[in-house]
Amino acid sequence: MRHSFRIQFILLVLVCACGVYSANVTIQSNPPINGGFVQTTPQQTVSLTCTVDNSAVAEELQWFRNGQEVSLNDGNRLNTSHVCVEPVTREDSGVIFTCQLRSDASVKASIQLEVQYPPTLGDDEEMWVEEKSDAVLSCDVRAYPPVSVVWKKEDELLDLSTSTYRTSNNGITATLSISNVKQDVHQGVFSCEANSTFSGVTKKSFSITVVDRKMKFPLGPAIAGVVVILLTILLATISRWEKIMKCFKKD
Template sequence: MNLCWCLVLGPLLVMHLVTAVRLELNGKNTSSLLQLNISETASLKCEVFDNTGDEELIWYRGTRQVDVSSNDNVNISQVCVYPLSTEDNGVSFICLLKRDNTVKLSVMLDVRFTPILEGESSVTVEVGKNAQLTCITKANPQAEMIWRKNGVVVTMEKSRYKQYLDSEKFQLNIDRVDKKDAGNYTCVAVATDSNTTETKNFELVVEDKKDVLPVEAIAAAVVVGALIILFFLFAKRETIFKPCMKKREDTSL
C-alpha cells in the first residue's frame, strides 16, 4: 500500500511518496497453504520489502513463538520443519514485524500421509448387551472406510448394526449382541489419493449371559431376614430380659 503526503515550502509544492513496509512468505504476499508429504522438509522464508531500515522479524507456530537465531531475523528469516509428522498437519506458521505485529503473513501446512489405524484389538461382551468396535484413524486426505466381518463387508441394512465416522475414529456399534455376532472384524481404510489400503483386525468375543441375582430379590431377602430376627427376638423376649430383670430385683433388695 502506497501513501502520498505533501510538503508546502513557500510557493513550491513538493510531493513525497511514502511506501508501507510489506512482507512476502515463500515468495507470496498473501497467506497461503503449503502441501507436502510426511517426512519431507517444510522450508519457510519470510522477507521484508519497501523498508527504509532494518526490520526485525519474529515467527509463531500457532500461538507459540519460535526461537530464531539473532543472525537470521533481520529483513530475511527462514524456518525449517524436518521431518514433517502427522502433528504438523493443519499447523500455521506466522511471520510478523517485531515493531508492528499487524504486518504479518501466514502459511498453513497441509501434510499428506497414508491412513494410520489403532484401537483395542479384542472386545468381550455378554449376550444381549451392546458392543462397540472403535478404530482410531488418521489420514490426510481422509480415507474411505469400511468394516468387514470374517472377510465379508458388513452391511448397515441390519437394524442392529450402525457405524459412525469422524476425523478421528471409525466405530461399529452392534445392539443386543448374540452368539452369531462373534468373529473377526477388520477396519479397512483406503487412501483416496493413492489407493493405498491399510487394515486393522479386531476380535469380538461373545460370552454367555452371567446369572446375576436381581436387586429386587436381594432386597426381599434382606427384609425377610430382618423380620425373622425381629420375630425371634420378640418370641424370646422373656428369656433374654429375665436375667436383667432379676438383677434389678436383687439390687433393689
C-alpha cells in the same frame, strides 16, 4: 503558474519514490510452497526463509506461529530471517506461520503446513461377547487427508440399515455398535477399512466369539432375604422367651 507546476512535480517525485521503496516480505520454503501450503510428512524438516524486499533501510522481522510470536536470535531478524520445524509432527498439520515487519504489521506473508499421515487403526482384536448383550468396535481413524471408513463382516459390506448396527465417526475414532448380539448372526470376523488418498487402504479386524449368557446370582437381594429371615427368627425367639425359659425351670 510555475510555482504550481513545481509543487506538482515534487509531489510526483515523492509518489514515485514511495512506490520504489514500498517494502514487502516474501516467504520461501523447503519443501517448496504450493498455493500457500507446504506439504510434508511426520519426522521431516521444514525450513522457512522470510526476506524483506524493496526496502531502503534495514527492517526487523517477526515470526508468528498460529498467532504466537516465535523467539528469534539477534542475528536472525534483520532483512532475512529463518525458522525451522524439526521434526514435523502430526500436530503441526494446519499450523500457520506468518512473517511481518516489526515496524508495520500490515506488511506480512503467511504459509500453512499440510502434514500428511495415514491412520493408525490399531492392532487386531479378539472379543468374547455374551449372547443378547451389546458390543462396541472402534478404530483410530485420525489422518490427513481425512479417510473414508467402511465396515465389513467376512469381507462383505455390512447392511447398516438394520437396527442391529449403529456407526459413528468424529474424524478421530470410528465405532460400530452391535446391539442384542446373536451367535448365528454376529459371530465371525468384522473389520473396519479406512481408505486414504495419501496411503491407500488399511484394515483392522475384530474376531468375535459369541458365548452363552451367564446367569448372574442376585447377591444383593439374597443377602437382604437372609437378614430378614434372621431378624424374624430373633423377634420370634424374644417374644417366646418366657415360655422357653419355663421349660428349664425345676418343679
